[in-house]
Amino acid sequence: MRKAILFLVLVVLLFSLGCKAKQPSALRIGMSDDNPPFCSEVDGSLVGIDSDIAHNIIRILEIPYEISAMPQDQIEEKLLLGELDLGFVYIENKEDLNPDINYSIPYYEGTRDEEESEIYRYMLAMPKEAKMNDDIMAALEDLIHNGDLLSILQTHIY
Numbered sequence: 001m002r003k004a005i006l007f008l009v010l011v012v013l014l015f016s017l018g019c020k021a022k023q024p025s026a027l028r029i030g031m032s033d034d035n036p037p038f039c040s041e042v043d044g045s046l047v048g049i050d051s052d053i054a055h056n057i058i059r060i061l062e063i064p065y066e067i068s069a070m071p072q073d074q075i076e077e078k079l080l081l082g083e084l085d086l087g088f089v090y091i092e093n094k095e096d097l098n099p100d101i102n103y104s105i106p107y108y109e110g111t112r113d114e115e116e117s118e119i120y121r122y123m124l125a126m127p128k129e130a131k132m133n134d135d136i137m138a139a140l141e142d143l144i145h146n147g148d149l150l151s152i153l154q155t156h157i158y
Helices: 002-017 049-061 072-080 133-145 148-156
Strands: 027-031 039-042 045-047 065-069 086-091 101-103 108-110 120-127
Touching (some): 027 049, 039 049, 049 148, 072 101, 072 120, 120 133
Parallel strands (some): 027 086
Antiparallel strands (some): 039 045, 086 120, 101 120, 108 120
């Protein structure tokens, strides 16, 4: 009888190991590539402020990643569908913030060009319930506190 119970316990344990929720193999990052100096494509690579921030966050978190370029209006949609873990967005009005998405503090606020008066807020965006949110926010705070974010902005803007 003991052997039968032990066998059943082992079978249950083996099946429960196979039932773990699968984590994405890499942090999936989306950014718009038509918004220099924040992000643009040069020789097939994404470059700019958003790209530099993403690479610094990845360096801090030490995890694999995939960066995809897409139109700005698709980033939040893909976050909500679970197709992205992190997006780089710019928002004109605070009223435009989606309640189902977590946003960082703005890492930059300003107009998009000299002829426009609207202020845009450049922020990180993440699905509301994503497990990595706290780690990503902590990495952004590290970049702010150690001066790396200022260095990135100075390299591309000032």
